[in-house]
Amino acid sequence: MREFKIFIIVAFFTGILYWGVEPFAHTQLHPHVEAPDYTFKDVEGLKDIIGSAKVGAEIVATNCTACHSISIVGIPPPMNDASSASIYGVVPPDLSTSGKLYDANYLAAFIKDPASATLTQHKFKNGASHPMPSYNWMQPQEIADIVAYLQSIAPKEITNKEVFAHACQRCHSIKYGDFYGGTMAATTPDANIKSYMGMIPPDLSQHIRSRSEQYLHEFINNPQKHLKGTAMPRVGLTLESENQVIEYLTEVGESKKAERESLGAPFLGYLVIFAIFAWLWKIKIWRQVH
Amino acid sequence: MSNQTNRRDFLGMSFAAIAAVGGIASLVGMKRAWDPLPSVLAAGFTTIDLSKINLVPGTPQTFAWRGKPIFILEKTSDMAKFDGDLVIADKRYTVAVGLCTHLGCIPAWNKDKWKCACHGGAFNANGQQVFGPPPKPLVIPPFTVNGTILTFGYEGTESKAMIKARVQG
Amino acid sequence: MAEITESFFSADGLEKRLNGKKFWKVMMTEYWIPKDINFLWAMGVVLATTFALLIISGIFLLMYYKPDTALAFDSVNYTIMQEVAYGWLFRHMHGVAASVVFLIIYIHMFTGIYYGSYKKGREMIWISGMLLFVAFSAEGFSGYMLPWGQMSYWAAAVITNLFAGGSLEAYGLVEWIRGGFAVGDATLTRFFMLHVFLLPLIIIKLIVIHFYTLRIPHINNQSSEDIDYDAEAEKYLAGNKKESKVVPFWPVFLSKDFAVLGLFLLFYFYLVFFNYNFAMDPVNFDPANPMKTPAHIYPEWYFLWSYETLRGPFFDILGMRAGDIGLIIFALAQGIFLIFPFLDRDPDILPAHKRPKFFIWFWVLIIDLVVLSIYGKLPPTGANAWVGFYATTVFLLLWISLPFITKSDAKARGAL
Numbered sequence: 001m002r003e004f005k006i007f008i009i010v011a012f013f014t015g016i017l018y019w020g021v022e023p024f025a026h027t028q029l030h031p032h033v034e035a036p037d038y039t040f041k042d043v044e045g046l047k048d049i050i051g052s053a054k055v056g057a058e059i060v061a062t063n064c065t066a067c068h069s070i071s072i073v074g075i076p077p078p079m080n081d082a083s084s085a086s087i088y089g090v091v092p093p094d095l096s097t098s099g100k101l102y103d104a105n106y107l108a109a110f111i112k113d114p115a116s117a118t119l120t121q122h123k124f125k126n127g128a129s130h131p132m133p134s135y136n137w138m139q140p141q142e143i144a145d146i147v148a149y150l151q152s153i154a155p156k157e158i159t160n161k162e163v164f165a166h167a168c169q170r171c172h173s174i175k176y177g178d179f180y181g182g183t184m185a186a187t188t189p190d191a192n193i194k195s196y197m198g199m200i201p202p203d204l205s206q207h208i209r210s211r212s213e214q215y216l217h218e219f220i221n222n223p224q225k226h227l228k229g230t231a232m233p234r235v236g237l238t239l240e241s242e243n244q245v246i247e248y249l250t251e252v253g254e255s256k257k258a259e260r261e262s263l264g265a266p267f268l269g270y271l272v273i274f275a276i277f278a279w280l281w282k283i284k285i286w287r288q289v290h
Numbered sequence: 291m292s293n294q295t296n297r298r299d300f301l302g303m304s305f306a307a308i309a310a311v312g313g314i315a316s317l318v319g320m321k322r323a324w325d326p327l328p329s330v331l332a333a334g335f336t337t338i339d340l341s342k343i344n345l346v347p348g349t350p351q352t353f354a355w356r357g358k359p360i361f362i363l364e365k366t367s368d369m370a371k372f373d374g375d376l377v378i379a380d381k382r383y384t385v386a387v388g389l390c391t392h393l394g395c396i397p398a399w400n401k402d403k404w405k406c407a408c409h410g411g412a413f414n415a416n417g418q419q420v421f422g423p424p425p426k427p428l429v430i431p432p433f434t435v436n437g438t439i440l441t442f443g444y445e446g447t448e449s450k451a452m453i454k455a456r457v458q459g
Numbered sequence: 460m461a462e463i464t465e466s467f468f469s470a471d472g473l474e475k476r477l478n479g480k481k482f483w484k485v486m487m488t489e490y491w492i493p494k495d496i497n498f499l500w501a502m503g504v505v506l507a508t509t510f511a512l513l514i515i516s517g518i519f520l521l522m523y524y525k526p527d528t529a530l531a532f533d534s535v536n537y538t539i540m541q542e543v544a545y546g547w548l549f550r551h552m553h554g555v556a557a558s559v560v561f562l563i564i565y566i567h568m569f570t571g572i573y574y575g576s577y578k579k580g581r582e583m584i585w586i587s588g589m590l591l592f593v594a595f596s597a598e599g600f601s602g603y604m605l606p607w608g609q610m611s612y613w614a615a616a617v618i619t620n621l622f623a624g625g626s627l628e629a630y631g632l633v634e635w636i637r638g639g640f641a642v643g644d645a646t647l648t649r650f651f652m653l654h655v656f657l658l659p660l661i662i663i664k665l666i667v668i669h670f671y672t673l674r675i676p677h678i679n680n681q682s683s684e685d686i687d688y689d690a691e692a693e694k695y696l697a698g699n700k701k702e703s704k705v706v707p708f709w710p711v712f713l714s715k716d717f718a719v720l721g722l723f724l725l726f727y728f729y730l731v732f733f734n735y736n737f738a739m740d741p742v743n744f745d746p747a748n749p750m751k752t753p754a755h756i757y758p759e760w761y762f763l764w765s766y767e768t769l770r771g772p773f774f775d776i777l778g779m780r781a782g783d784i785g786l787i788i789f790a791l792a793q794g795i796f797l798i799f800p801f802l803d804r805d806p807d808i809l810p811a812h813k814r815p816k817f818f819i820w821f822w823v824l825i826i827d828l829v830v831l832s833i834y835g836k837l838p839p840t841g842a843n844a845w846v847g848f849y850a851t852t853v854f855l856l857l858w859i860s861l862p863f864i865t866k867s868d869a870k871a872r873g874a875l
Contacts, residue, residue, distance in 0.1 A: 020833030210744035264732035275721030
């Protein structure tokens with residue numbers, strides 16, 4: 001009985017120490033932010049206009065393919081990555097998957113005014129402008145047509161790695177995705193992205209370990225919440241696509257997670273058996289001396 | 291020791307056995323931590339396209355596979371045909387690991403045979419030992435053939451046949 | 460030379476040469492431990508086991524780790540964590556054990572303080588134990604640098620900066636420790652040497668000394684009673700096990716150790732598999748960046764209490780700069796526990812619940828250390844700074860008052 005009391009006291013102080021240094025301290029160090037909003041209700045989106053993909057195809061061919069490739073319908077990039085990076089600061093994305101990766105209302109808002117949809121207006125002051133011009137001179141119907149077209153050409157299924165490649169890899173390298181082959185470097189050369197963003201965006205190889213899943217969702221959905229003034233744009237990923245990005249980060253950064261979780265239970269099961277036998281033997285031995 | 295060891299300590303022995311099981315499992319885990327890494331095993335496959343490497347008949351070239359030299363010789367019409375040749379289209383090749391079977395030095399090609407500088411061993415154009423201390427012909431690496439492309443790392447029918455011919459020949 | 464006539468290969472041959480039976484008796488079956496103990500007495504063996512886990516997991520990490528600022532991070536977080544079979548398990552074991560060992564050290568230390576196991580003949584056990592604490596602290600500090608993450612780099616930068624000595628401005632000393640102007644490759648490789656070779660050797664030697672110093676004074680017991688070991692051992696050996704006040708190390712004491720160990724291993728491996736962020740801080744999964752300090756840097760939890768004494772005084776007092784005061788208290792905090800046996804002026808060995816003022820002193824110390832630890836993690840702004848200041852002041856007052864309150868207890872008992 002006395003031993004049990006002593007154990008409770010030790011556990012009590014250990015518990016308070018753990019609580020103070022871990023969960024409590026973390027709430028102080030990382031103040032609460034609002035939950036992510038995947039409806040992007042802060043932007044003026046499609047406003048319920050139904051778009052025509054057929055009309056959208058023509059509008060896109062006329063207005064967009066000067067900078068953007070659409071490989072899924074055979075439209076190649078107008079120039080190579082290095083050249084476009086040096087002109088625009090960053091490689092313009094291929095639009096094949098945009099209709100699936102990004103929220104439709106967000107896309108509409110983005111086409112109208114990229115800097116405000118991405119929440120990066122603070123970067124484009126004193127004459128600097130977003131590399132993609134605003135299309136707010138278009139009719140809302142035309143914008144809806146563009147979005148409808150992009151949604152119609154996008155693949156129905158897309159792998160985690162492809163989501164990352166399309167939505168993130170222009171700026172972020174993820175070395176561990178191909179450690180020896182080197183194919184998962186950022187597609188925009190370092191020098192260009194550094195002058196465009198102000199710094200080289202971090203390699204994401206271990207971001208699944210250095211940031212929690214909750215933080216990643218909050219951050220990707222609106223970078224300004226956690227890092228006010230950051231140059232990282234809000235890209236408008238749907239929750240489904242964002243989940244795929246995080247799954248990819250886990251595949252690359254914590255590839256042994258499944259093995260760890262499946263080994264844990266049997267390992268602890270063995271230790272329970274070990275502990276039971278240890279106690280039984282202790283009781284047997286000490287019975288002789290009490 | 292306790293004076294009452296007349297009864298077997300079954301509980302103690304079971305406990306010891308359980309602890310031993312844990313110990314052995316740990317040793318197995320430790321052994322596996324020393325296994326070659328997946329990237330090392332993957333890098334153990336090298337591909338060579340015979341049509342692209344510009345072989346000059348009668349002059350062998352050397353390539354690296356798993357850190358070892360590989361000799362590839364396209365035989366001239368003068369060189370005798372051998373059952374253990376690699377035949378692709380109408381050309382005959384000798385493919386072998388370029389390490390002397392005596393003590394592992396790399397022999398050098400001299401006109402019509404490989405001569406080892408370390409202890410004077412010699413191998414003919416078929417890779418068979420013809421002089422000196424080497425006890426066996428040059429080793430045939432495991433490889434598969436696909437058209438003119440050789441992939442080193444897996445055993446294929448051609449490499450098996452080449453090994454067999456040398457044992458008999 | 461001793462006259463040994465038995466052949467090497469005979470039944471007795473090896474026994475005559477090595478005297479294994481005598482050795483077994485001295486070290487195990489006739490090494491006498493008090494019977495009146497609780498599970499806290501098992502912490503020594505738990506520590507030895509944790510140290511063994513650190514060495515074994517460390518050996519496997521050592522096979523793949525690259526001590527080079529360009530290669531270190533990836534050798535740990537890619538090669539070991541994701542390529543080597545069970546590499547992740549060895550890394551998690553090593554990181555969690557390095558943290559948990561300090562929990563057990565603190566429990567072990569405060570058990571000693573509570574029961575007076577540092578007094579009257581046991582001073583060398585205490586001192587060798589505190590030196591082990593210092594050695595383990597250095598081992599933990601040097602080990603933390605090795606993954607070369609953001610915390611590794613900045614903890615090294617901040618702590619090596621301390622050696623400038625505040626107003627002393629001994630910057631040459633800082634550069635000498637680092638092997639360069641800033642923490643860099645030279646710093647990494649020398650701390651690698653310390654972590655992998657020199658400090659483990661020193662720790663092992665200190666453990667041997669610690670075990671040796673235990674033998675003559677014998678291990679303490681729950682009522683701090685002074686036992687006549689020869690008489691009690693005789694009782695036990697005569698078959699009077701229930702009346703004897705002692706038990707042999709093997710199998711009786713160790714059987715209790717194994718039982719406690721079983722529970723400990725469950726706790727430990729649960730953390731290894733499922734709850735390890737307290738030991739492997741997420742910030743350290745960002746590669747070291749000398750150009751960018753993380754928003755919050757803090758040491759591992761076991762250093763937080765002394766880290767907070769460094770930050771506690773945040774305003775100048777009586778002409779002394781705040782930074783200098785903090786540095787002095789911090790330096791004091793590292794060494795003060797070492798001289799505990801000499802600050803305690805009570806001549807009797809008693810558990811704390813039989814020393815009324817000391818009992819209060821003890822729990823005030825525990826609470827103060829917990830408060831210092833928690834506030835050592837928080838940003839030192841606003842109210843936090845004041846809590847830190849008062850907690851540091853309490854810490855100072857505790858040590859200043861120790862000789863007086865222990866004397867007072869002794870006088871009240873009539874022992875002084």
